[in-house]
Amino acid sequence: MTTRREDMAKEITCDLVVVGSGAAGLATAITARKRGLDVIVLEKEPVFGGTTALSGGVLWIPLSKYGQQQNPADTVERVREYMMSETGNNYDAAAVQCFIENGPRMVEFFERETEMKFVPTLYPDYHPDAPGGVDIGRSILAAPYDIRGLGKDMRRLKPPLKTITFMGMMFNSSNADLKHFFRATKSLTSFLYVTRRLATHMKELLLYRRGINVTSGNALAARLAKSALDLKIPILTGTPAKEIIMHGGKAVGVRAGGEGGERRIQARYGVVLACGGFPQDVKRIARAYAHIARGGEHLSPTPAGNTGDGVAMAEAAGGSADIRYQDSAAWMPVSRVPYGNGEFGVFPHLLDRYKPGVIGVLRNGKRFTNESNSYHDVGAALIRACAGQNETAMWLVCDKATLGKYGLGFVKPAPMPIGKYLRNGYLFEGRTLAELASHAGLDPAGLAQTVREYNVGAARGEDPAFGRGSTAFNRYLGDPERQPNPCVAPIEKGPFYAVKVVMGDLGTFDGVRTSVAGEVLKGDGTPIDGLYAVGNDRASIMGGNYPGAGITHGPNMTFGFITGNHIADKVGAKA
Template identity: 45%
Template sequence: MFAIADGVVEDRSAPRTYLENRLGDNFDAAKVDALLDGAPEMVEFFERKTALKFVPGAKIADIHGDTPGAGTGHRSVGPKPVSLRKLGPDVAALLRRQLYETSFLGMGIMAGPDLQAFLHSTRSPKAFVHCGVRVTKHMFDLATKRRGQQLVNGTALVGMMLRSALDLGVEIRVKTSATSLQTDDDGRVVGVRLEGPDGAYSVTATRGVVLATGGFAQDIDRRRELFPRTPTGNEHWSLTPKTTTGDGITLGESVGGRLDRTLASPVAYCPVSIVRYRNGKEGVFPHILDRGKPGVIGVLANGKRFVNEALGYHDYTLAMVEQVPEGEEVCSWLIADQQYVRYLPLGMAKPLPIPIQPYLRSGYLTRGRTLRDLAEKIGVDPVQLEKTVAAFNIGAVAGEDPEFGRGTTPFNRGSGDASNPWPNPSLAPLQKGPYYAVKVVPGSFGTFAGLVTDSSSQVLDDNDRPIEGLLAVGVDQASVMGGHYPSGGINLGPAMTFGYLAGRELAGAKTVGAHA
C-alpha cells in the first residue's frame, strides 16, 4: 500500500524471482507465495483495524543487489514511532525496555533520518539541533517517568500491538509458562497446561493452539547440537531474551511435530561484541551499522579480510564461522583509524563528542600507534595486516574493492555514508593513526530452525500430515527463508504475516469442545 501511494507498482514475480535465486534448494514455493500474498494483507489489516501503524521502507534495498529480482526499495515497512504516554500505563507495565546496547543512554534511535542525524550531529547544524531536542526530551522522560517515552523500531511495534490486544480484551498472563499440550483421543490438540503464580491449571483451546515462544537461541543444548563451531553451546552470544529456550518447539515435538534440520543455517547470525560494564555485568552489542561504513574493515587472526563487510550481518558472521580454521577461536576484528572514530561509531564506542576513553580502559577497544602496534596487541599477524590495509587503501581511494566488491550494490552503498569525501560511500582508506580494533564474535537475532509446518502454519508430523489444532508461527516455525538472509526483516516480516494468516485460519475454524 505504501509503494502504490508512492507511485511504485511492482509485480510479485520480481521479489519471487529474487527469493527463488537466493534460497536455492530451500525455496518452498507454497510458503513463499503465502508470504508474498499475505504480507500486503497483513499490513493493511493492522493499519485499518489496530493501533499498529507503519512507515514505508522506500530506501531499504535487498541485501544481494546483484541477484536477479533484487529490489532497491519499497519492499519493506517499519513500525511508526509512538509515545509510551499515548499507549498508556497498562502497556508500560508490560513492555520491556529498549535493549541498552542498541540505544543511546537508553534512548531508542529510529532507523532512517533519525539515525542519520545522530551520525552527523557534529557535521550538520540541522542534525545537531535534532539530536539536542531528542536528548533533552529523553532526559526529561528519565527524570519524570524513569524510562524513555519515545518508542521506535521493535519496541514501538510491540507497544502498539500490546495496546491493540488490551483494547480487544486479550488477557496477557505474565510469569506463566506452558508445560504441556493436551490432546483428545484422535490426537487433536485441544488445550494447554500452564504453570503460573497461582499454580498449575489447564486452558481449553476450542479452535487451536498457536506456538510462538521465540525460538531456541538461548537453549545451550540445542545450540551445541545444531550450531556449527559451538562445541559446548556457550560459544554463541544471542541478543534474544534469556527465556527463548525453545519451549514451543519442545511442546510441538511432544505431540509429534519435528524440528526442520534441512535449512541452510539453523540460526539468524549477527556479529556481536561483548561489552563489560563497571558493575561487572556484560552486554552484547550487535554490529549492524559500522561494518559498512567507510574507513572500517574486518580481518581474521591471519590479518586478512575475509568477506565484503557491507553485506548483511548474517553474511558477515557466516563467513567468519566458515573461514576461521578449525581449532581456533571463531572471531574477527573490526579495524578503523583515528579519522573514522572521530565521526562514526565503532561498536559501542560513539563518535565525538562522546569520549572514547571508557571503552579503552575496559578493554572493549584496543588502540595502537601503528597498524603493527595494534596487530601485536590483539594477536593478529602484523605483517599481513599492513599488507591488507595497504591493498584496501589503494582500492578505496579509487572507490573500488577488487577483492570482495564492496560498495557495488545499492545495499552496500546505502550502508555507507553519503557524506564520505571519497568516491564510494562504503569505502575510505585507513590512513591516520592511532588505529583502533574491536573484537567480534558470533551472535544472533534468533533462530531459523523451527517446527515443520505447511503454508497455513499447521504443524506437520513425521509423515507430513497436519497435527490438528496445532499451529506454529514466528521462529517456532521453520523459516520460510530456508536458513538464508536475503533482506532485512526476514524474521519479523514472516512472523507478522504468518501470524496474521494463522489468526485468519483459526477465526474460520470449527470450534471443538466447550468454550474456555
C-alpha cells in the same frame, strides 16, 4: 474477560491459547479475536514483546501499498523470482505464493482494524542485484509510538536492547535521525536536532523512568500489545507454558506455571506456539550451529527466555523440528560489552561495518569478505572462513579519524570519551598497526599487508578485493558524503583501533515443520489436530537465507494473520 494474570482462575477455558507475545503471536491472537474467538496469550517473561521488542521493527512485505507507491514496477513475478534465487533448494512454492498474496492484506487489515501503523523505508533488498531484487519498496517499518497509550501496562513492555540505545533513547531503524548524531559537531541543524532529542528524552526519564516515544521493534511490540489489550485479550505475563494438553490426539490446552502456581488453560479450538524459536537453547544450538560445535563463542542478543520451549513442546506432542538449513539462524556479528561487576551486554554490529575506513580481519590479519554486506552474509562468511578453527571471530579495524567520525561498535563518535573502553578491554589501541596487532592478538605482518593493499584501492574509492560499495544495499548504510564510494576510505594515520567481534544471531531459521496454514506436522507429514506454530517456532520460509530488511517480522506477522484466519475458518467463525 479480565486481563490481569493474578485475577485469573486456576482452570480457564477459552477458544484459543497463544503461547508467546512477540509480533507473530500477537498477530495471530488479534486476527482470531477479530473473527470472534475468545483468545488468551501466555508470556513466560514478566514483560511482553519478546524478541520483537528488541528488534529493528522492519517488515519485508513485497507489494504492500507503500511498496507500490515507491516502486510501481515491482510485480508478483519479480518477487517470486527473487525468492527462488534466495532460497534455492528450500524454495516452497505454495508458502511463497501464500505469503505474497497475504502480506499486503495483512498490512491493510492491521492498519484498518488496530493501533498498528507502518511507514515506508528506503531499504534496498539485501541482494538487489540478484534476479528479482529491487533497490526500494519491499521493507516497511512500525511507526513510532507514545507508550503512554498502554496506560498501566506501559511497565510491562519489554525495554529495548540496552546496547543500541543512548542513555535509553531509541533511534529509528531507518537511521535517519542517527545521522544527525553523527553530524552534531559539524552541522547547526544536526546540533539543534540532537539537543531537542536529548532534552525531550531527559524529561521523559524524569517523569516516567524510561523513554516513552519508542521506535523500531519496541514500537511494533507496543502497538500490537495495545491492539490486543483493547480487544480484551489477556496477556498473562510471568506465565510460562510447561506442556501442551493432549486428548485423543488433539491439542486441547496448555499447562502453565508461574508465581501463582500451576494453571490449566483449556482451549476449545487449539494451541498456537509462538515462543520465539530456540536461540537460547544451549543443547539445540550446539547441534545446529557449526561454530559452536567446533568450540566457538556465541552471544545472542535475543531474550534469555527464548530457550526453545515451543519447539520442545511441539516435539513432545509428536511434531517434527529437524535441523536442515545450512544456516540455522539469522547471523549477527556481535561484541561483548563489559558493564563491570562481571556483567556484560551484547552489541549487534548493525552500522559500523558499512562505514568508510572500517575493515574486518581474521586473527591472521587478513580480510575475508565484503564488510558492507548484510549482517547475515558477513556472519555466514565468518563461519566459513573460520572452519577448522576453535575460534570464530573477527576484528573491526579503523584509524583515529574514522573512530572519531563514526564510532566503532559500542564506542561512540567524538566528542564522547574512549578511555573507559580502553581500560575495560573492549577497545584495542596501537600507535602503529604493529602495536595494535600486538594488543589485539593479531598477526602483525598480515594486518600490515592487508591495510597496505586495501589502501591502494581505497585512495581511489575502490575495493578490488571484495567490492565494498558495489550494491545499493552496501551504499545505503555507508556515508553518502564520502565520494566516489560511501563505503571505502583509507586507513591512514594512527593511533589505530580494533574491536573483537564474535557470532550472534537475531533468531533461528530452523523450526517446527508446519503446513502453509501453520498446522504442526508429524513426522509422516500429517497435521496434529489443534496444534499450530507461528513466528520463529515455525521453520522460516526463507530457507536459511536473509534476503532483505524485515524478512523475519514480515512473514511472521503475515503467517500469524493466515493462521488466525485459518483457525477461525475451520470452526466457522464470523468472516
